Amino acid sequence: MKSKLLSLLCITAGLLAAGASSARAAEPRVITITTSDAMKFDVTAITAAPGEELKVVLVNPGSMPKLAMGHNWVLLKAGTDVTAFSNAAVSAGAAADYLPADFKASIIASTKLIGGGEKTEVTFKAPAEKGDYVFLCTFPPHAMIGMKGTLTVK
Ligand SMILES: [Cu+2]
Incomplete structure (x- = not known):
């Protein structure tokens, strides 16, 4: 009985240790990016190590609804034709949150589209x-006005 209890305790301790270490390893670096009604990101340059786990938290402190002044954060693969991507985003329209289905393979990460007072995130x-990897807001024509930036992996 005593040894059974002891082994049970050992298993529990082992599970707790495993849980704690995996939680630590999975902790992404948080990058908070705030949008504005002036169609800008407050962070336009991010540097990361190859394969580093990142969590982008997108905050929209504006007051306008999503349909009038929505913002998202979309990271594109290297070599993506950004102009072609932006044109496709316009065609995709609001119903698709301005994320072109034809360019799904060009997207590394993307948040949903959010309106004023909302917050979202992507890990x-x-x-x-x-x-260098381009990130942008696909709500037209925000990226063309300058709502974009660069993630540099080095
Ligand atoms: Cu935007």
Whole structure:
């Protein structure tokens, strides 16, 4: 009886230790990006290590509804034709949150579209390959006005 209890305690301790260590390993680095009604991100440059786990928290402190002044955060794969992507986003329209289905393979990570007073987040791994990756808001024509930035993996 005593040994059975002891082994049970050992198993429990082992599970707790495993749980604690995996939680620590899975903790992504949080990057908070605030949008504005002036169609800008307050963070336009992010640096990450290859494969680093990141959590982008997008905050929209504006007062306008999603349909009038929505914002999202979309990270594109290297080599994506950003102009073609933006045009496709316009065609995709509000019903698709301005995320073009044809370009799904070009998207590394994306948040949903949010209106004023909303907040959203996305957790993803930075690309393994070093280089510059464009991120943008796909609500037209925000990216064209400058609502974009660069994730540099190095
Ligand atoms: Cu926007």
